[in-house]
Amino acid sequence: MDKKILVALDIKEGLELITFLKGTELRMTSAFWYYSLKIEEWQLMIVTDMVEAEGSKKAYKIVLDAIKYFGKKIDIPFESIYMVSPENSLNNISDYAENFEPQDTGKRFLGNFVRRQFFHDAYLYRV
Numbered sequence: 001m002d003k004k005i006l007v008a009l010d011i012k013e014g015l016e017l018i019t020f021l022k023g024t025e026l027r028m029t030s031a032f033w034y035y036s037l038k039i040e041e042w043q044l045m046i047v048t049d050m051v052e053a054e055g056s057k058k059a060y061k062i063v064l065d066a067i068k069y070f071g072k073k074i075d076i077p078f079e080s081i082y083m084v085s086p087e088n089s090l091n092n093i094s095d096y097a098e099n100f101e102p103q104d105t106g107k108r109f110l111g112n113f114v115r116r117q118f119f120h121d122a123y124l125y126r127v
Contacts, residue, residue: 006033006042011123013074014044015105017066018125026050026062028127029086030094035121044081047094051085059083092117093124100126 010033018031030047050059063081067074084090092115100107109122 004035004040006035006121006123010042010076011106013076014123015125016070017044017063017074017076018046018127020066020069021046021063022127024062024066026059030091030097030127031125032093033123034090034093034119037120042080044076045084045088045090046081047084047086047088047091049086051083052087056083089115089117093119093122096124097126 014033021028026048027050028046028048032045034043034045036043046063048059060083064078067078093109095114096107104126106123106125109119109124112119
């Protein structure tokens with residue numbers, strides 16, 4: 001995803017993938033788009049305890065199978081998807097999921113600090 005702006009289509013496709021993954025054995029605790037200033041790239045972060053319990057390889061396989069299932073309907077590059085442990089400091093953003101309104105599917109964060117972790121730009125999904 002070679003762009004600096006997260007657009008509605010990215011958010012929609014991310015939501016479709018996240019919704020599909022809820023029906024798998026992945027056990028997501030949170031999911032969010034994160035703009036990395038270091039590499040100037042958007043990353044879809046999927047947080048799951050599977051990373052520590054069974055290894056990231058199995059988690060990535062589940063996601064890859066989901067992307068293959070969707071085919072061309074989802075244009076999220078596999079290399080833009082990161083599987084992370086719930087212990088990863090970026091997962092601090094999930095603290096804000098408690099503030100979602102019932103109708104919210106996600107929430108945008110611009111220039112926020114969460115437990116000393118700076119988020120230049122992020123979009124947190126309700127999982």
